[in-house]
Amino acid sequence: MQQEILEIEKIQNYVNASTVPDKNEMVNHPSHYNTSKYECIEVMLDVFGKKKVSDFCELNAFKYLWRSDNKGKDIQDKEKARWYLAKYIELNKDKQ
Template sequence: MPPVNPPKDEINHPDRYAGGKFECIEVMADVFGKEAVKDFCLLNAFKYIWRQEKKGGAHDVKKAIWYLNKYIELSDINENV
């Protein structure tokens, strides 16, 4: 039986943003700093919400949620939401 590959996760970990063992957003945080990447996440969430009716629909909403969750992760927010 051939090996089973896990399904691709185009929302949370798209292949095009992984360059080896690090994802692009992790390297961005190292290069530009956490605050810059937090701003990037908020702006990307805005972009995906803005265009969702005309382009990506639910896929874009899921991407916006991913960026908002990444913002929370980078903010070290330890609140129970």
């Protein structure tokens, strides 16, 4: 039963990823990560698993905050950090 649930969730992830907006939205859906019908983060989850992707999200948030004052895109980098922190929280809600 657990395996069936995991398979259904995997399919749902691909369905959700295929409904990505077409516009170039640099924080939530950058076009350079949407070159196919699947979003990169969803494929990463499928390939690497929740733990590794969770760690990736936490570290990416740190990276965007670290460099935000040096690129001239302070607000955009902080929005990206917020997106990765939100994804980290989403992936770890079941740990509480």
